[in-house]
Amino acid sequence: LEIVLATHNAHKVAEFQRIIGERMPHATVVSYDGPEPVEDGVTFAENALIKARAAAAHTGRIALADDSGIVVDVLGEAPGILSARWAGHKAGDEANRRLLLDQMSDFARPNRGAEFRCTIALVVPEGLLAGGSEFVAEGRWRGTLAYEPRGSHGFGYDPIFEPDGHEITAAELKPEEKNARSHRALAFVELLPELERVAAQ
Numbered sequence: 001l002e003i004v005l006a007t008h009n010a011h012k013v014a015e016f017q018r019i020i021g022e023r024m025p026h027a028t029v030v031s032y033d034g035p036e037p038v039e040d041g042v043t044f045a046e047n048a049l050i051k052a053r054a055a056a057a058h059t060g061r062i063a064l065a066d067d068s069g070i071v072v073d074v075l076g077e078a079p080g081i082l083s084a085r086w087a088g089h090k091a092g093d094e095a096n097r098r099l100l101l102d103q104m105s106d107f108a109r110p111n112r113g114a115e116f117r118c119t120i121a122l123v124v125p126e127g128l129l130a131g132g133s134e135f136v137a138e139g140r141w142r143g144t145l146a147y148e149p150r151g152s153h154g155f156g157y158d159p160i161f162e163p164d165g166h167e168i169t170a171a172e173l174k175p176e177e178k179n180a181r182s183h184r185a186l187a188f189v190e191l192l193p194e195l196e197r198v199a200a201q
């Protein structure tokens with residue numbers, strides 16, 4: 001089974017290689033490098049579907065796309081779908097984290113609750129399956145925002161996110177620990193039966 005992964009985020013690719021590799025050892029994951037669609041959805045699910053549809057249409061293969069981010073309770077679920085570009089289009093992960101910490105400077109625990117969300121869209125093109133197929137799964141990982149970044153694993157907001165049940169940040173967890181319980185792993189586990197079903201057809 002060959003799965004096209006529609007993301008340009010190398011960290012997501014690495015996590016999916018592990019997450020999929022453990023649960024579907026016979027699957028081959030290849031990165032999509034075709035034309036980029038405009039991500040103009042207003043929800044994680046819409047954006048994930050936009051990316052997966054483009055990859056499936058262009059490659060004729062089974063495509064997966066991930067749209068994800070962090071939502072902070074007291075910020076009305078911001079940054080949300082804007083997580084990757086919270087401090088500006090080219091600002092990068094460190095500037096995004098710094099801005100979010102600044103915006104949270106008036107809030108102490110227990111008012112620093114947040115969660116990671118990941119939506120994965122699965123799109124099977126018509127050429128592979130009569131009528132094609134689309135499926136969307138979501139995973140959520142709750143935690144608390146730290147006051148300062150800690151840890152060197154992971155990416156994005158991992159250094160400032162302490163998952164519930166841990167006193168360390170997601171960037172201090174070993175990659176295999178993060179990939180066992182993260183929003184991305186939970187979304188993939190929800191999607192797995194559907195992926196196995198379409199792969200068997």
Ligand code: ITT
Nearest residue numbers: 007008009066067068069070083084155156157158
């Ligand atoms: P693609 O659209 O090419 O997949 P992207 O990074 O632009 O890459 P998103 O629009 O889905 O993807 O933004 C996801 C952002 O949310 C990501 O850049 C991080 O800032 C944050 N994020 C998502 N999952 C995360 C995780 O597991 N750990 C830390 N931050 C995460």
